[in-house]
Amino acid sequence: MVSDAVTAPVARARRPRTGTAYPRYVAGKAGGAAVSLLAVLVTGFFLFRLIPGDPVKTMTGGRPVSAAQLAEYRREFGLDLPMWEQFTDYCRKALTGDLGTSYQFRAPVIDKITEALPNTLLLTGTAFVLYTALGMFLGTRSAWRHGKLGDKLNTGLALTLYSVPSFWLGLLMIIVFAVGLGPIPGLFPTGGMESGGKEGFAYVLDVAHHLVLPVITLVAVEYGQTLLVTRSALLDEMGSDYLTTARAKGLRDDLVRRRHAVPNALLPTVTLVFVNLGRTVAGVILVETVFSWPGLGGLFYQALSVPDLPLVQGLFLFFASAVIVMNTLADLLYPLLDPRVGR
Amino acid sequence: MTLLDVRGLTVTYPGGAEAVRGVDLSLEAGRKLGIAGESGCGKSTLALALLRLLPAGTKVGGEVLLDGEDVLTMRWGQVRAVRWAGASIVFQGAMHSLNPVHRLGDQIAEPILLHGGAPPAAAKRRAGELLEQVGLPAARARAYPHELSGGQRQRVMIAMALACDPRLVIADEPTTALDVMIQAQILRLIEQLVSEQELGLIMISHDLAVLADTCDRLAVMYAGRVVEEGPARTVYEDALHPYGRALSSAFPRIGDPASRFAPRGLAGDPPDPTDLPSGCAFHPRCPVALDECAVLDQPLREAGPGRRAACVHVGAAVPPPAGPAQDVRSTT
Numbered sequence: 001m002v003s004d005a006v007t008a009p010v011a012r013a014r015r016p017r018t019g020t021a022y023p024r025y026v027a028g029k030a031g032g033a034a035v036s037l038l039a040v041l042v043t044g045f046f047l048f049r050l051i052p053g054d055p056v057k058t059m060t061g062g063r064p065v066s067a068a069q070l071a072e073y074r075r076e077f078g079l080d081l082p083m084w085e086q087f088t089d090y091c092r093k094a095l096t097g098d099l100g101t102s103y104q105f106r107a108p109v110i111d112k113i114t115e116a117l118p119n120t121l122l123l124t125g126t127a128f129v130l131y132t133a134l135g136m137f138l139g140t141r142s143a144w145r146h147g148k149l150g151d152k153l154n155t156g157l158a159l160t161l162y163s164v165p166s167f168w169l170g171l172l173m174i175i176v177f178a179v180g181l182g183p184i185p186g187l188f189p190t191g192g193m194e195s196g197g198k199e200g201f202a203y204v205l206d207v208a209h210h211l212v213l214p215v216i217t218l219v220a221v222e223y224g225q226t227l228l229v230t231r232s233a234l235l236d237e238m239g240s241d242y243l244t245t246a247r248a249k250g251l252r253d254d255l256v257r258r259r260h261a262v263p264n265a266l267l268p269t270v271t272l273v274f275v276n277l278g279r280t281v282a283g284v285i286l287v288e289t290v291f292s293w294p295g296l297g298g299l300f301y302q303a304l305s306v307p308d309l310p311l312v313q314g315l316f317l318f319f320a321s322a323v324i325v326m327n328t329l330a331d332l333l334y335p336l337l338d339p340r341v342g343r
Numbered sequence: 344m345t346l347l348d349v350r351g352l353t354v355t356y357p358g359g360a361e362a363v364r365g366v367d368l369s370l371e372a373g374r375k376l377g378i379a380g381e382s383g384c385g386k387s388t389l390a391l392a393l394l395r396l397l398p399a400g401t402k403v404g405g406e407v408l409l410d411g412e413d414v415l416t417m418r419w420g421q422v423r424a425v426r427w428a429g430a431s432i433v434f435q436g437a438m439h440s441l442n443p444v445h446r447l448g449d450q451i452a453e454p455i456l457l458h459g460g461a462p463p464a465a466a467k468r469r470a471g472e473l474l475e476q477v478g479l480p481a482a483r484a485r486a487y488p489h490e491l492s493g494g495q496r497q498r499v500m501i502a503m504a505l506a507c508d509p510r511l512v513i514a515d516e517p518t519t520a521l522d523v524m525i526q527a528q529i530l531r532l533i534e535q536l537v538s539e540q541e542l543g544l545i546m547i548s549h550d551l552a553v554l555a556d557t558c559d560r561l562a563v564m565y566a567g568r569v570v571e572e573g574p575a576r577t578v579y580e581d582a583l584h585p586y587g588r589a590l591s592s593a594f595p596r597i598g599d600p601a602s603r604f605a606p607r608g609l610a611g612d613p614p615d616p617t618d619l620p621s622g623c624a625f626h627p628r629c630p631v632a633l634d635e636c637a638v639l640d641q642p643l644r645e646a647g648p649g650r651r652a653a654c655v656h657v658g659a660a661v662p663p664p665a666g667p668a669q670d671v672r673s674t675t
Contacts, residue, residue, distance in 0.1 A: 241439040248396055248434075249454040250426035263444045338444055339487040 026332060033328040040320040045090055048313045049083075077101070077310075099314035104306050109314035112299060117281075119193060120295030123288070124280040126211060127218035132273055134219065135226025139269075142227065143234035144257055155231065162224030170217045170290035177213060188213050191292035214291040218284060222276070229272050233265040240264070266337055274330030278323035346372045346543040347393075347430075347511055351405035354385070354392050354567075360616040362388040364567035365405070367643075372510060375537060375544040377554030377575060379590060380564035383613045386547045387435070389564075390515045393545075394426050410510065428458040431504040433497075433533075435516035440500060441488040447474075448484025451503045458507045473502035477532060494525035501532060511543040518553065530557055551591050555579035563587045566614050566624035569643060573650035583652040585629050623655070631656060 056073045074080040077100075078089060093100065099109035138158070142151045161169075180186035189195065189210050198206045237243070238261065246260040247253075281296075288297035296315065303311035334341040347370040354363035362385040370376045380386050391397050393407055395414060407414040409429055414422060431454075434440035442450060451473055452466040461469070471481030477498040488496055497517060504512050514533060518526040534557055537544045548554050554561055554575060561575040563586065571584040582588040589609040611628040614620055620627050626636035633655060646652040 241434060242442040244391075244396060245432075245434055245440045246442070248394055248426055248432050250423040250428065250457055251453075252423065260442050260445075264442070340443060340489050 022335060025335060029328055029331045033324050036324045037321060040317060040324070041091060041094060044313050044316050044320070045087055048307075048309055048316070051307055051309070077103075094317065099317065100310035102303070102308055102311040104303065104308040104311065109311050112311060113296065113314060113318055116294060116296045116299045119293065120288070120297065121280070122207070123211065123214055123293055123295060124218070124284060127215045127222065128276060128280045130215065131219040131223035132226055132276065135223040136230050136269060138223070139227040139230025140234060140257070140262060143231040143238065143265075144261075146231075146235060146238070155228065158224035158227045160224075161220045162222075162228070164221060165286075166217060166221045166284065167286040167290050169221060170214065170287050173213045173217050174290070191290075193294055214287050214293060217287055217291075226269065226272060226276070230265070230269045233268040234261060237261050237265045263337070267334065267341075270333060270337060271330055274326045274333075275323065278326030281319065281322035281326075345369050345408070346374075346410065347545075348408040349393070349405070350408070352389065352392060352407065353402075353404040354388050354397065355402040356616075357398075357400040358617060361619065362567055362616055363392060366564075366567075366569055368562060368569070370511070370543045370545065372543050373538075373541045374560070375534075375546065375558040377558035377561045378545060378547045378564060379549065379551050379554050379561060381549055381590070381613055383616070384564045385567040385616070386564050387515055390432065390513050390545070390547055393513060394430060394432065395422050396432075424458070427454045427504075427509065428507040429509055430511035430513060431507065431509040433500050433504045433512060433514040433517045435519055441496060443488055445487075446484065447486055447488065447491075447499050451484070451499070451506055454503070454506050469506070470502075473506060474499070476505070476536070477502045494521055494529065497521060497525075497529050498532065501529070501536070505536060505540070508540070509542065511545070512537065514544065514546045516548055517546065518550075519548070526553070533557070551579055551593075555591075563590060566619055567616065568624070568653065569651075570625065570654070571650075571652045572643070573647075573652075577650065583646050583650065583657050584625075584654045585631050585656075586625050587652070589630075623653070 056070050056077075056079065071080070078086055081089070090100075097110060099113075101107065102109050102112055105112060135158075138154055142154045145151050174190050175181060176184060178186050178188050178190040191210075193210050194203065194206050195210075240261075242264075243256060243260055246256045251259070285297040285301050287293070288295045289301050292298070296318075300312070300315050302308070303315060347368070349366060349368040352363055352366045353361070355361050364385075366385075366389060368376065368378075378386050378389065388397065392403050393409075393414065395403070397403065403415055405415070409425060412425075414425060417425070441447070448467060448470045451470040452463070455461055455466040455469055456463065459466070467484070470484050474481050474483055479495060479498055479502070483491070483495075483499075488499075491499065497520075501517070504514075512533075517533065518529050521529060530553065533544070533546070536542070544558075546554060546558055551561075551563075555578070558575045561573065561578040562569045563571040563578065563582070563584065565586050571578060571582060571587040573583075578587060579591050582591050586609075593609065609628060614624055614627070620637075622635075622637045622639050623629070623632075623641045626632040629636065636655060639655070641653045641655055643651045643653045644657060646657045
């Protein structure tokens with residue numbers, strides 16, 4: 001055994017301060033998120049007041065309307081009030097979940113959002129799971145065999161697809177696989193979410209059938225980013241001394257990778273995954289529009305082209321909040337993945 | 344049987360750098376061998392080569408006999424079985440050699456589970472015992488590396504190296520990143536554990552004084568070769584090779600005030616391993632080089648009881664009876 005003189009200073013080593021550190025970390029991150037949300041709220045109001053055009057004229061769609069009717073509309077939507085009153089009104093309502101009434105649909109904005117949200121989540125959620133899994137898997141392989149032919153092909157293809165505009169790829173998909181090209185018959189529907197008139201399992205199959213092309217388009221365009229981030233994060237860890245230690249212990253190569261290298265390379269990837277998860281809620285304007293998918297992205301496009309101010313504003317708030325919430329969740333996850341964070 | 348017998352070990356990196364150029368070493372169980380040399384002399388490469396831990400594409404030649412079996416020709420499965428269970432490494436600067444995201448106890452238990460097939464609870468208990476053996480409370484098994492000081496991390500590294508009761512421990516600069524007080528503690532700890540458990544120890548360092556203090560024998564490396572070898576004290580105090588002399592006089596000696604005020608260094612840089620000088624690799628920096636040193640390679644030769652050195656002057660003082668070295672010299 002070691003002599004006491006040697007043991008003493010070490011035995012009294014400080015204990016890890018884990019007791020209060022995490023709650024304080026959580027409080028800090030939550031506070032930051034609250035400030036961001038507030039900033040989004042304020043920006044959302046003023047940004048869309050800068051869009052040129054008279055909202056009431058938009059509503060009436062150029063039809064001849066009497067001045068009295070215009071005044072009535074103004075009053076109905078609170079547009080006759082001074083700017084600061086409109087603002088406080090907007091803030092108070094937004095905090096209670098009331099995002100106003102859509103000019104275009106004459107329906108509460110929040111209803112339009114909750115109506116389209118499940119459709120969007122089905123599309124982007126499916127794509128998110130697939131491109132995240134594919135990107136992380138290929139990124140890990142690529143980094144572990146970096147410089148080899150497989151790595152070069154992998155990163156080359158990922159970069160190419162990553163740079164392809166999604167609407168262009170979507171249109172290509174429709175031309176080749178929905179309309180049919182040469183010997184290839186039209187295998188999939190050109191757009192929409194369902195053919196109508198189906199129930200039960202047949203309905204599920206029908207929706208899945210409609211889901212194929214937009215999901216493939218999204219996965220193809222998005223997986224590259226996850227792959228590249230995973231790959232470079234793992235490459236940064238590859239030269240680390242602790243990997244030599246792991247090999248010296250006699251671990252098999254795949255265990256060295258899975259148990260030692262990947263957990264250390266996870267942080268940047270997790271950040272990206274959660275940003276993507278936030279974007280999942282926002283939908284994908286281009287792909288949803290190309291495939292006429294009845295989701296939030298399509299709704300946003302419709303609202304912008306009018307412009308339907310409350311709807312645009314409401315969607316903006318909703319999208320931004322989703323990204324902020326997901327980022328905060330990622331922040332809360334970090335200390336569990338890497339003990340050095342937030343202690 | 345000799346625990347470790349290294350014969351004619353050569354290592355050439357993919358870029359063509361000859362990091363190790365024919366090294367012979369041997370070590371009995373329970374003995375301690377020091378390997379000294381400045382940065383880039385190939386001493387760490389040598390350590391990694393013993394367990395075949397060098398990057399793919401590196402050419403390794405010669406023999407590394409561990410308990411009579413050649414590590415360099417083993418199948419990979421066998422090599423993995425020898426790693427840590429047969430010979431373990433205490434890496435330089437435990438700062439980065441421990442995985443930052445795993446608990447220390449898990450990292451220590453990992454090789455036990457891998458090699459011993461012990462149940463997890465037993466491995467965990469053993470990890471706690473090992474920590475206590477190196478002077479840390481067993482409760483530290485739940486800590487992460489960043490929660491410990493440098494010296495404590497180095498203790499963990501030592502505990503980890505002992506986890507599978509290896510026959511040989513290779514300590515690569517185990518005290519380099521530590522302050523002098525902690526350095527002394529760690530050295531005492533290593534000495535003590537080695538003598539208790541009858542292990543063979545190879546300690547690698549640039550600090551000749553530390554090695555002379557800890558080890559039985561000492562090998563001085565220069566440009567990928569052993570240039571002097573002998574009993575640790577004698578090599579430190581009375582080096583025969585001019586490089587060994589320069590290395591030992593680079594450290595001030597306790598009790599010799601003159602050396603404090605005039606630590607002698609060595610001019611010049613270590614040679615580029617991709618472009619080594621002709622003849623004796625040390626001749627451009629050698630204060631006593633002869634003309635022939637630029638042309639003739641100097642092999643290790645007997646230089647007194649249990650001592651060997653690779654210098655033309657050594658041969659001149661005590662001419663070896665006969666051999667290749669003599670033959671080469673007579674041709675000039």
